[in-house]
Amino acid sequence: MRLFGTAENINGILHIGGISVEKLREKYGTPLYVMDQKLIEDNLQKYKEYFVSDKFATQVIYATKAFLNVGMCQLVNKFGLGMDAVSDGELFTIKHSGFPMENVYMHGNNKSDLELEMCIDYGVGVIIVDNFYELKRLEKICELKNKKVKALLRVNPGIEAHTHEYIKTSKDSSKFGETIYEDKIYDIIEEFQKSEYVELLGFHCHIGSQIFDTKAFYAEIETMMDFIEAVKEKLSFHTKYLNLGGGFGIYYVSGDKELNIPEVMKKMIEILENKLEEYNISLEKVIIEPGRSIVGNAGTTIYTVGGTKITHSGKKYVFVDGGMADNIRPALYQAEYEGCIANKMNDKISDEVTVAGKCCESGDMLIKDYLMAEAEAGDILAVSTTGAYNYSMASNYNRLRKPAVVLVKDGQSKLLVRRETYEDLIRTDMNFED
Secondary structure (H helix, E strand, C coil): CCCCCEEECCCEEEECCCCEEHHHHHCCCEEEEEEEEHHHHHHHHHHHHHCCCCCCCEEEECCCCCCCCHHHHHHHHHCEEEEEEHHHHHHHHHHHHHCCHEEEECCCCCCHHHHHHHHHHHHHCCCEECCCCHHHHHHHHHHHHHHEEEEEEEEEEECCCCHHHHHHCCCCCCCCCCCCCCCCCHHHHHHHHHHHCCEEEEEEEECCCEECHHHHHHHHHHHHHHHHHHHHHHHCCCCEECCCCCCCCCCCCCCCCCCCHHHHHHHHHHHHHHHHHHHHHCCCEEEEEECCHHCCCEEEEEEEEEEEECCCCCCCCEEEECCCCCCCCCHHHHHCCCCCCCCCCCCCCCEEEEEEEECCCCCCCCEEEEEEECCCCCCCCEEEEECCCCCCCCCHHHCCCCCEEEEEEECCCEEEEEEHHHHHHCCCCCCCCC
C-alpha cells in the first residue's frame, strides 16, 4: 500500500500524523476515518501558491461534496479558500461553521426554491445557475424578497475526459448546464442581461472527475475562451468571472499517475494569459474547484479484522467490521483501493485475498484479489485514499452506525465527527400507533 503525507511504517506499525493505528483504534474504535491534517493543509497551500496570475485575480474553491463537516469548513477558511455547496444541508453546515458566506458558490442542476431562498437569506456570494428555468425562478424569488444576487451560468463545453461513465459531467447528454453549441445559449445570456435582480458575472464549466489527461483541462480553457470571445462579439457581454471547475486526478492504485498540481496550475495560468492576450480581452477573476485532490490521499480508513475464510473454490476472504456502508464506491462504480495489515507492515506480502465487509450484500467488497500480509482476527486493516467521498457517501445501511472521523497531526488527534450512537439511529423514527 502506498503511503501518503505523514503516514509511515514504524517497526511494522502504520503511523499517521505521528500516532500509531493501534492507539487510534484503542481511543476511537473502528471503523475509523483518519484524516492527515498536515497533508490537507499542504494541499490547500499548494493550490493557493501555484494558481496565481498577475493578469487577473484567482480564487480556489474547495469542492465540499468530497468531504464536509463543520471542522473542515473552519480549516478551509483558515487558508482563505472559498467553498461550494450543492444542497440546503451543505449550505446549513457551512453557515453553522461560521464560514464567510460571501465566499460560497452554490451549485446544483435542480435547486429547490428553499435552497435558492437560503442562498439569498444567507448572503451566498455567487449562485451558479444551471438553466433558463432556474434563472426565471431565481428572478421571481429575488423580486419577492427585493434582493439582488450575483450569478454564473453553467455551460457545457463538450470536452470528453477519460473517466468513469458515471462521473462524466460534460458530455452532450449531461444533465449539467447548457451547451455552448446551440444558439439558445445566447438567448439565455440575453435574459440575464435584461434581469433587474440577477447579475451575470460569467460562466462555470466542469468536465468530469478523477481526470489524469491534462490535455482535457487545457482544451477546456481554450474552448471557454473561444466561447467568451464569441459572446462578446454577439452580445457585447464582457465576462468578468470564469470558473473552470475541478476534477484533478489522484492516486488510488498502481497504474494511476496522479497530477503534478504545481505544474498543471502553472500551465493553466499560462494558457489563460495567452488567450486573453490573443483576443485582447480581460477577466477579473478565474476560479477552480478542487475537492478530491485536497482530501483524497489524506484519508485512511482503519478496520478490525473479524476473521478469514477460504471458500470451496479456493478464494480467501478477510472480513472487516465495516464495508459498503462506510465505503460505497467499490460497489457503486467498481472503485479500486490499496490496503495493508497495518499492524504487520514488515510481514511477508504473500496472501491473495478479497476484503469483504459485514453488510448483507454479496457485492459488499472493499478490495478484490489483492496481495497483503496474512491476516488474523484482531488485526488492523487499513485502506488508503479514503478521504474523498467515503464519509460523504456513508450510510446507515443495515442500521450500521456511521464511523467517527479523526484529524491527526504532530502526535495529536482531534475528533472531527463523533461515532454515531444507537440513539442517533432512531432519532427521526416515529412510533406506530393504531
